[in-house]
Amino acid sequence: MHNTQLPRAQQLAERALARFEHFLHIEAVSGVVLLIAAIAALVWANSPAAASYEALWHTPITLGVGSLVYAQPLHFWVNDGLMTIFFLVVGMEIRREIHEGALANLRQATLPMVAAIGGVAVPALVYLGFGHAADEQRGWAVPTATDIAFAVGVLALLGKSIPSNVRVFLLALAIIDDIIAVLIIAVFYSGGLDYSGFAVAALGLALVVGLQRIGVGSAYAYVIPGAITWVGVLMTGAHPTLAGVVLGLMTPVTARPMRETPLEAVTRFTQELVGRARNAGQAPGDLLSPLKHLRLAQRELLPPVVRVQSALHPWVAYAIMPVFALANAGVSVGGVDLGAQAPHGVMLAVMLALVVGKPVGIISVSWLMVRLGLCSLPAGVTWSGITLIGLLAGIGFTMSIFIANLAFIDPATLGAAKLGVLSASVIAAVLGLVWGVLRVRKA
Structure with missing residues (x-):
């Protein structure tokens, strides 16, 4: 008979690891980590050590083989490299939702789809309504995006008293929001296209399809084809993170064919x-x-889109997104002249568009579609729930800051836009929490 009594140290380690894994799967935690990273960046950028903050993200990182050398600052590798993995997960989420989730049924997806369009159009119009100069007008898309992790994390803080269909609606709306954001980046924030890059990107995608056709199931086999695709998209002049979305959408939703299940x-x-x-x-x-x-058989129990997304999610939630926040939320308040008309106008426009434009767009379009009889509210979702969704959709954070980096070149205007996003995200989160608590008490 074997002795099954484990050493005390091993028992404690296993118990701690189990609790840590459970902790990582609490949705609110990733939002808190993201917020801590953003606060740390703001404090660092406005402390006596502010010079070290700037120096860190401008540190050149060089990749090369022989005479082929490519050097870019650390900030580039975070925003254009690591964030590709974030967009890869976004692409997989979209693929899953289209296959078997909230976007699989057209009737079910119609209301969050039109609500998301309203939540993009109205903030853009609010921003443009401030009458900015031509350079500042490029920021019209900054307040159109919703941060899925942050919004769902805040919703999770309200507990199980919130109907599950409210969460599903918010997820569907945020995912459609991401689709629109990706299209906006591709169409409006990509430079003049160099078509030679498309051949390189096509080669990478052809390798991905080829590996899928011959039944290669290991995710590691797709790293090199994915890297080739990324380089190709970078060469075209489009934002290279779009490669992540394309690869995510190509990830199979069913297990590879086998002679037996x-x-x-x-x-x-x-x-x-x-x-x-x-x-x-x-x-x-x-x-x-x-x-x-x-x-190998155990691996194929889950389709690749589920398996890879589950493996990448902790890295994205607890490493990539916090690093992105640390690299981009560090706005030096002293370096942004809010007394100047342009930065002040940009900050106010972004704040108002996110805090007011988002909920107004989502609620008004949803009400109109239901009133006209073209859609109906999902079971368990009331107008109070739609209002909660609209308020939380004003949390723009990750994607909004990402678009701001693409929209603005002037450091003062970019800093003002980021301050607007950060302020609006905090206000929207607080308003959502207050509304949610009042809703729960009333219920």
């Missing part, structure tokens, strides 16, 4: 492994083959 294969190889392990004369090396086949 993955569950049958897992059962068969498990039985073979157990049989060999119980054989007293069996050499340990003889277990390698069934173990290898068992691992």
Whole structure:
């Protein structure tokens, strides 16, 4: 009989790891981490050590092989490199929702779809209504985006008293919002296109399709084709993070074809492994083959879009997005002259568009569509719930700051836009929480 009593240290380690994993899957936590990173960046950029903040993100990072050398500052590798993985996960979320989620049924998806369009159009009009100069008008798309992680995290703080369909509606709206944001980036914030880059990107995508056709299921095999696609999109002049969206949309939603179902294969190889392990004369090396086949069969139990997204989610939520916030939220208040008309106008326009324009656009368009009989509210979703969704959609954070970096060249205007996004996101989060608490108490 084997001794199953584990050492005390190992028991404590396993218990701590289990609690840590549970902690990482609490949706509100990723939003809190993001907020902490943004606050840290603001404090750092306005402290006596502000010079070190600027120096860090302007540190050149060089990649090269032989005579092929490519050097860019750390800020570029965060915004254009790491954020590609963020957009890859966004693409996978869109792919999953279209296949089996809130976007799979056209009737079910219509209301969040038109609400998202309203939530993009009205903030853009509010921003443009300030009558900016030509350079500042390029920021019209900054207040049109919703931060999924932050918005859903704030909603999670309200607990299970909020109907599940409110969360589904918010997720669907935010995902459609992301689709529109990606299209806006592709159409309005890409420079003059160099068509030679399309050939390189097409080569990368052809390699992805080829690997999928021959049944390669390992995600690591797609790293090089993905990198080729990224380089190709960068060469075209479009924003390279769009490569992540394309690759995410191409990720299969079903397991690769096998001669038997993955569950049958897992059962068969498990039985073979157990049989060999119980054989007293069996050499340990003889277990390698069934173990290898068992691992492959276990991998195919989940479709690639679920498997890869689940593997990347913790890295995106707790590493990539906080690093992005740390690199981009550090606005030096002293370096932004809010007394000047242009920066002051940009900041106010972004704040008003997110805090007021977002909920007005979402609520008014939803009401109009329901009133005309073209849509109906989902089960369990009331107008109070739609108002909560509209308020939380004003949290622009990640995507809004990302678009601001593309829209503005002038540091003062960019800083003002970021301050507007940060301020509006905090106000929208507080308004959403207050409205949610009042809603819960009333219920």
